[in-house]
Amino acid sequence: AQKVTQAQTEISVVEKEDVTLDCVYETRDTTYYLFWYKQPPSGELVFLIRRNSFDEQNEISGRYSWNFQKSTSSFNFTITASQVVDSAVYFCALRISGSARQLTFGSGTQLTVLP
Amino acid sequence: DVKVTQSSRYLVKRTGEKVFLECVQDMDHENMFWYRQDPGLGLRLIYFSYDVKMKEKGDIPEGYSVSREKKERFSLILESASTNQTSMYLCASSPMTNYNEQFFGPGTRLTVL
Numbered sequence: 001a002q003k004v005t006q007a008q009t010e011i012s013v014v015e016k017e018d019v020t021l022d023c024v025y026e027t028r029d030t031t032y033y034l035f036w037y038k039q040p041p042s043g044e045l046v047f048l049i050r051r052n053s054f055d056e057q058n059e060i061s062g063r064y065s066w067n068f069q070k071s072t073s074s075f076n077f078t079i080t081a082s083q084v085v086d087s088a089v090y091f092c093a094l095r096i097s098g099s100a101r102q103l104t105f106g107s108g109t110q111l112t113v114l115p
Numbered sequence: 116d117v118k119v120t121q122s123s124r125y126l127v128k129r130t131g132e133k134v135f136l137e138c139v140q141d142m143d144h145e146n147m148f149w150y151r152q153d154p155g156l157g158l159r160l161i162y163f164s165y166d167v168k169m170k171e172k173g174d175i176p177e178g179y180s181v182s183r184e185k186k187e188r189f190s191l192i193l194e195s196a197s198t199n200q201t202s203m204y205l206c207a208s209s210p211m212t213n214y215n216e217q218f219f220g221p222g223t224r225l226t227v228l
Contacts, residue, residue: 045207047216
């Protein structure tokens with residue numbers, strides 16, 4: 001069975017601080033996909049990034065960066081120079097190959113960026 | 116612009132009522148999903164469908180049923196609503212290829228009194 005753990009339930013930072021959201025996953029499959037979603041107060045989940053298990057290259061997109069490490073089964077998400085608009089719930093999710101069935105979600109991290 | 120729409124943002128029902136939650140996607144996706152979201156539990160899969168008239172149970176199907184008569188529409192049915200079904204319900208869709216992300220609707224916050 002798959003499992004995704006987001007140990008940080010809530011994080012609060014002051015604007016312009018950097019913040020890292022942790023994600024640890026468990027799966028016995030060798031081929032899988034990892035995702036990050038953002039859920040702003042409006043409620044709709046917004047896709048941020050997808051990573052497959054064969055690609056451990058870190059990725060940067062503007063102020064966002066992702067650190068994928070198979071050795072520690074982690075897929076952490078860092079926001080640099082946080083802004084108030086980054087305030088949201090962030091979910092990490094896992095899907096195994098061959099399963100269009102579902103995403104296994106973590107419990108989410110509520111990020112609050114204070115002005 | 117891809118779109119998943121849900122029939123209501125907020126819904127209030129009484130215990131024992133039959134409740135229909137509708138979801139429509141305009142992306143010609145094969146897969147459609149219903150999740151419920153509760154604080155501290157993340158998103159949990161109720162049912163999903165990979166084709167018209169096809170459905171599979173997710174992790175928490177008890178008390179729910181679904182219907183998919185057309186490719187673009189996936190309905191979640193609460194046969195007899197109970198207070199423990201008060202939750203946020205999220206619909207999603209995705210293409211058949213399993214590396215693709217799911218696209219989510221805005222959610223329906225259901226309160227059962």
